[in-house]
């Protein structure tokens with residue numbers, strides 16, 4: 001159906017959208033200049049006071065133009081996140097001269113369309129050089145590819161907000177000399193993907209990775225008589241459904257990934273929790289230098305001596321140095337029953353005084369300690385401004 005006035009309005013929308021793109025590109029150019037200035041004058045990338053001022057003004061101006069505060073806040077959170085990540089990537093590149101590769105060979109679990117594949121695409125989109133994707137069948141193979149110089153980087157999921165830590169990956173980190181050089185958080189949106197027009201009631205077999213079934217357990221419990229088949233990766237589940245090409249089978253995975261296999265979604269938002277995110281780490285042979293202007297995280301692994309309160313004593317060292325711990329994970333040590341390895345993520349840079357003093361002290365009081373990496377933090381928590389504050393600001 002078409003109406004002449006609809007075509008005219010659409011033409012104006014198309015022209016405005018092109019203008020929006022030009023403005024976003026111009027803004028990106030200016031934030032690149034900001035990054036150059038910050039490098040020169042050693043100014044931190046993040047300035048939350050500036051972000052707050054900016055949001056207050058925009059919410060107020062938006063309101064005057066008939067745009068609600070929530071809409072403005074959402075849009076500018078995305079814009080500022082992009083700006084911060086882009087600046088961080090620029091600073092990181094400068095701090096590690098010669099590290100930029102013309103071709104980044106990256107290993108990850110699964111194939112095109114897996115969540116690890118989508119995370120890989122996202123992380124390397126901000127980095128210079130082309131991307132060569134190396135899909136693998138297991139986490140051991142992913143890590144092995146970098147160890148054997150067949151890949152420059154590996155992207156590994158370490159935790160999910162619904163299903164928790166991915167133990168298999170932590171166990172791989174126990175026995176590798178690779179360093180963590182980056183992290184990223186990726187929204188995991190599970191959909192029911194099919195190859196042919198069908199309905200949920202027709203589906204008799206469901207294919208997915210076990211982690212995915214865990215994250216969608218509430219949806220599965222409501223399904224009743226459906227056979228659940230576990231696959232080694234989300235992409236394998238998608239491939240299977242695409243090959244079967246029947247109206248009674250479905251895969252669970254991302255819509256974007258499914259599209260690569262000609263699948264489409266008949267139901268979305270299947271995860272138990274609405275906010276379902278996975279955190280990935282990026283590992284390489286060589287560690288990176290993180291400039292002090294960039295928010296950093298450090299990950300280390302330790303085992304404490306076997307005496308009451310040993311873990312508390314170790315954690316007190318972090319408190320005394322005013323270091324924020326963002327994750328604590330324990331894993332058994334193979335061959336040493338009842339002994340644990342603790343994986344700890346903290347906010348801070350190994351070049352910075354507090355982290356250095358804490359690591360020296362921890363080395364003294366623990367049985368074993370190894371730094372797995374210091375890397376730019378990519379968890380950009382947006383600066384929040386209450387709409388009421390913005391609207392009452394002078």
Ligand SMILES: O=C(O)C(=O)C[C@]1(C(=O)O)C=C[C@@H](O)C=C1
Pocket residue numbers: 031034045046047048050051054079080083084087
């Ligand atoms: O103004 C700056 O200092 C910037 O880095 C730019 C910008 C933005 O994109 O507006 C990004 C990050 C800062 O936290 C504040 C603002």
